[in-house]
Each structure stands twice: as structure tokens, then as C-alpha cells.
Amino acid sequence: MKNFLKATVSAFAICIAALLCFLFYISNLLPDRYMIAEGEEFSIRSQLNVTASVENKNSLRQVLTQSGNTYQAQLKLFGSIPLKQVTVQVVDKQMVAACGSPFGIKMFTEGVMVVGLSDLDTEAGPINPAKEAGIRIGDVVMRINGKEVYSNEQVGDILEKSGGKPLKVNLKRKNTPMTVTLVPRRSGVSDEFKAGMWVRDSSAGIGTMTFYDPISGVFGGLGHAVCDVDTGEILPLMKGEAVQVDITGCVKGESGVPGELQGNFYENGKLGNLYLNNETGIYGTLNSKITPPVLIPIAFRQEVKASSATILTTLNGSTPQEYDIMIEKVNFGDTNPTKNMVIRITDPKLLAKTGGIVQGMSGSPILQDGKLIGAVTHVFVNDPTRGFGIFAENMYYSIDNVENAMRMAS
Incomplete structure (x- = not known):
């Protein structure tokens, strides 16, 4: 018992x-x-x-x-x-216009990002001055000897003119300011003073516009940051342009091989300016208002349900079409602001053309019950019919940051 x-x-x-x-x-x-x-x-x-x-x-x-x-x-x-x-x-x-139209991204970084380190062949043997100074891949070089730097060429010119004398380098690492001393060395190959680091000052690509806010004049797109292709770090935006794009084709996605939209930038097709690149997307203003804007409310996270929905995206030209999807899972938490829901493409026409979610569709608006609930952000590499989406509210409330960036730029 x-x-x-x-x-x-x-x-x-x-x-x-x-x-x-x-x-x-x-x-x-x-x-x-x-x-x-x-x-x-x-x-x-x-x-x-x-x-x-x-x-x-x-x-x-x-x-x-x-x-x-x-x-x-x-x-x-x-x-x-x-x-x-x-x-x-x-x-x-909050009422916005859901877009789904493609746009080209031209952006120049604030400072230059270190994307690679390589040894120099010198008289003393292989040496990497940048590494010796404590510079790492992903660092953003802001100033050298007190002079702001904006381009690869400018950095190269400063290094060559240094004559091998120590240089004070101000940089940011994960947004934390740091100062290091860099001593350029003469390369035995080019006979020039170099640092043994590769830097990037710009980026370009195609994305999809998610929404346009007629009150502030701000638009948001992508649903995730523009990151450096080598380091994965968010590129710090100094200035940028949104330009008109014509979608000309699509490489279909397959398991293990992501597809992509293909398109051409219009030579004189500037749509507006870019002011903010953060983890929830890229934001800016348009030169002319969207007219007439068909406005729909933004849904809050607790309104999103695991059920059928639609996306707006463009597969040809510049006119978006609506396609069916299924929201399989909703994550209300704040641990990852860009992966709030798991979505699956169910529309036969979209599947036939793209195989699912492809690069360039990031930012495609997700609609449910007459509201903008989010945007497409990522594709599952091993299953292109499925991917992640971000809550619309996570994107919309970046508008205040955009307005701050606009004031600083003016």
C-alpha cells in the first residue's frame, strides 16, 4: 500500500x-x-x-x-x-498602401566594410598589417588619421601616401567604436603600401516594396536588412537610391539551389532616396506619391492566424499580381524580428513560374482578412515552396527611425 x-x-x-x-x-x-x-x-x-x-x-x-x-x-x-x-x-x-512592386537598390555605405584579409608578400615575408593592428572581417572603417573614408579608392590612396608610417584607424565593430594603429607595408608585388584588407563601399540588388505610408511619404521593403555577401553583416547606409526595375525573367528555385528574379535597372528611373537599412528592411521616400493609393489597415501580431493568405509580388514587368499562400505557423515572440511566421506557397501559377520563393521576392506583402499582416523575408533552401515572413508591425514602426535619419541627412 x-x-x-x-x-x-x-x-x-x-x-x-x-x-x-x-x-x-x-x-x-x-x-x-x-x-x-x-x-x-x-x-x-x-x-x-x-x-x-x-x-x-x-x-x-x-x-x-x-x-x-x-x-x-x-x-x-x-x-x-x-x-x-x-x-x-x-x-x-495605421493605413498604408500594400505595394508588391519591384525596385532596384543602390546604396553606399557609411565608411567601408572589411570583407577580407590577406597576407602581403614583403621583403620580410608574408605579413598582414590589418590583422596585426587588430582589424577583423566585418569591421567598418570610419576614419583614417582623422579623415572620413567613403570608398575603396580613397582608402588605397591614404595607405599609399602614408609611406609606411603608422595610421590611426577609427572603426566600428558591431556598432561599438574602436581605435587601432595600422602600419602599412610595401607589397613586393605592386610596390605600393597596403594593409592586406579588402573593403566594400557599396551594394546593389533587387527587392520588393512592401508598403507606402501616404502620411509620412515613407516606404518600406525587403523585410530584412541588406547585408554584405561575404561577412553577413548589415551594411551601414550612408546614402542610397531606389530605382525603377523591369523584371525580365526568373530562375526557378530547386531544393538546395535558390532561384532569383532577373531584371534591368532603368538608367534614369530614380524612384526615391534610401535613408535606413536595419534588420527589418530598407526604408526611404519616393519622389512622387503613389496615386491613387488603395489603403488597407496594418494588422497587429495577435491578429495573424495560421490559415490561408495571399501575397503581392511581381514576376514580369512592374505590375504586381496576387497569389495564394498558407501560413503554417505564427511565432508571436520577439526573439527574431524577421522570422515571425512560416509560410508555404500554394498557388499553382506561382509554383509553375518560380518553384516557390525566390531571391527578389523579399518584401512581398502578405495579406489576410483585408489587412497587411507582413512580408516575405526568407526561403527555405531545401524547400523553396516554404519560407519565413515578418510581421507588418515590425516594419511599420521603423518609420520613426527613417524620419530621424532624414533629419540628420538634411
């Missing part, structure tokens, strides 16, 4: 511990803060059967009428098991 009771108590304790671990896991998946539009009530469209409740619903009605107000809500599992207390902020309903 004692053994039976002991086994029962142990089993019960294990079940309670497992339940608590499960609740802790679910609680950590959910953010501590949410936003809703004026006049709307807070609810979560979750596969986890999570509901939200508020103690005083009478006072809540007044809170919901004013943007900027906040209140507390209790999240519960299965409508009864408490998970966590969260903050809900009331904001203005």
Missing part, C-alpha cells in the same frame, strides 16, 4: 512539474506587450488556445477611445489557466 501511495504521489508530482514547465514555455512564447487600434478589443488568434481577459470592462471602454492609453490584460490557457499579465497599448489605426 505504501509503495502504491508513493508511486501515486511521485506520478502526480511529475505531472505537476511537467504542467508548470509547459505553462512556463507557453508564457515565454508570448510577448509582454501588445498594440491595438482605437476602439478595438484585444484578442489573440493563437493556435495555443490562449485567450485574454480584463477585470473592469466598464472602465476599458473609455481607455479604448484614446490613442496612447494602456491597460493590463490577463492571458489564459484554455480560457481558465492563468499564464501572464500583459500590457496593451492603444494606438491610431
